[in-house]
Amino acid sequence: MAYVAVCAGPLVGFWLASKLPRLADALVDHYRSRRPVPEGPPIERIAADLRRVRLALERIPPRAPALRRRATEQAYDALLAQACRAVGEPQWLDTVPEGLEHEAERLRVEESLHRCGILR
Numbered sequence: 001m002a003y004v005a006v007c008a009g010p011l012v013g014f015w016l017a018s019k020l021p022r023l024a025d026a027l028v029d030h031y032r033s034r035r036p037v038p039e040g041p042p043i044e045r046i047a048a049d050l051r052r053v054r055l056a057l058e059r060i061p062p063r064a065p066a067l068r069r070r071a072t073e074q075a076y077d078a079l080l081a082q083a084c085r086a087v088g089e090p091q092w093l094d095t096v097p098e099g100l101e102h103e104a105e106r107l108r109v110e111e112s113l114h115r116c117g118i119l120r
Helices: 002-033 043-058 066-087 100-116
Strands: none
Touching: 043 066, 066 100
16 A cells, blocks of 8 residues: 555646646636725716816806806716716715705715815
């Protein structure tokens, strides 16, 4: 019995050593594929777009067409919602009807994103 162990031991050892690189590659591939893939644009780009559209919204002259103001507000709300999704903050800008409630929700979302460091 000892003779079989002495003869077969090195063979089994070399066979296992030849399979080790393939096993290591399979493990690395398995763990790489489990990493979450980020969705959407980078948060830095969303933050820059938010600052740009917010500035454009603040600079709209009082006598500008209502359509221009409304379109800029919708773009700003869409960016706020996108930023909230990126950082996992809840938001109801899509569901709250226009008016005072919508303005309050926009302020709440802006404050929430300010606390996250996205808005200044």
